[in-house]
Amino acid sequence: DIQMTQSPSFLSASVGDRVTINCxxxxxxxxxxxxxxxKLGEAPKRLIYNTNNLQTGIPSRFxxxxxxxxxxxxxxxxxxxxFATYFCLQHNSFPLTFGSGTKLxxx
Amino acid sequence: xxxxxxxxxxxxxxxxxxxxxxxxxxxxFSSYGMHWIRQAPKxxxxxxxxxxxxxxxxxxxxxxxGRFTISxxxxxxxxxxxxxxxxxxxxxxxxxxKSGTSPFAYWGQGTLVTVSS
Numbered sequence: 001d002i003q004m005t006q007s008p009s010f011l012s013a014s015v016g017d018r019v020t021i022n023c024x025x026x027x028x029x030x031x032x033x034x035x036x037x038x039k040l041g042e043a044p045k046r047l048i049y050n051t052n053n054l055q056t057g058i059p060s061r062f063x064x065x066x067x068x069x070x071x072x073x074x075x076x077x078x079x080x081x082x083f084a085t086y087f088c089l090q091h092n093s094f095p096l097t098f099g100s101g102t103k104l105x106x107x
Numbered sequence: 108x109x110x111x112x113x114x115x116x117x118x119x120x121x122x123x124x125x126x127x128x129x130x131x132x133x134x135x136f137s138s139y140g141m142h143w144i145r146q147a148p149k150x151x152x153x154x155x156x157x158x159x160x161x162x163x164x165x166x167x168x169x170x171x172x173g174r175f176t177i178s179x180x181x182x183x184x185x186x187x188x189x190x191x192x193x194x195x196x197x198x199x200x201x202x203x204x205k206s207g208t209s210p211f212a213y214w215g216q217g218t219l220v221t222v223s224s
Contacts, residue, residue: 034211036211053209095166
């Protein structure tokens with residue numbers, strides 16, 4: 001199974017900050033990496049698919065990059081509605097596996 | 108608009124069975140694979156099963172293989188998850204999600220399964 005190591009687990013930041021969240025796969029996942037946002041009591045929402053493709057309706061302050069085993073989600077200027085938990089997902093091979101999550105909190 | 112509505116969760120005792128449903132609308136259900144994903148309380152997400160659009164292939168996580176069965180009825184736009192020999196560690200919110208060129212663009216709101224004596 002491919003292990004997804006996500007970091008950091010917690011991130012404290014202010015409105016307007018630029019933040020990055022990382023996921024490292026235990027083997028090459030060929031850019032089959034998605035990012036999701038989850039708010040308390042809600043289902044996850046897809047932000048980015050296949051490393052760097054922005055989901056329709058998601059603000060352009062969200063972006064993704066990476067290749068091989070290392071991937072990054074960047075939020076260029078945090079907005080109040082961005083404080084949530086973020087997960088990565090590899091869908092290169094079964095079983096599909098998620099990162100453990102990053103909780104983004106207001107500083 | 109794509110909508111996925113799960114149902115069938117509840118409180119059950121260890122060793123018992125439960126069948127979840129997910130009714131889909133807003134897209135051609137019979138053309139897409141469908142997944143089940145779960146999230147234990149205050150925990151991360153775990154993919155548990157995929158069924159192809161025509162039920163020709165099914166994949167399971169090791170944690171549920173042999174106990175859970177994914178199925179679908181394309182005439183009813185409905186996805187199912189039959190869960191047997193339930194354990195306390197199966198306690199979670201269960202989500203269905205639509206496949207596509209890249210998975211999990213759309214999720215249901217989830218149905219809660221609690222396994223406890």
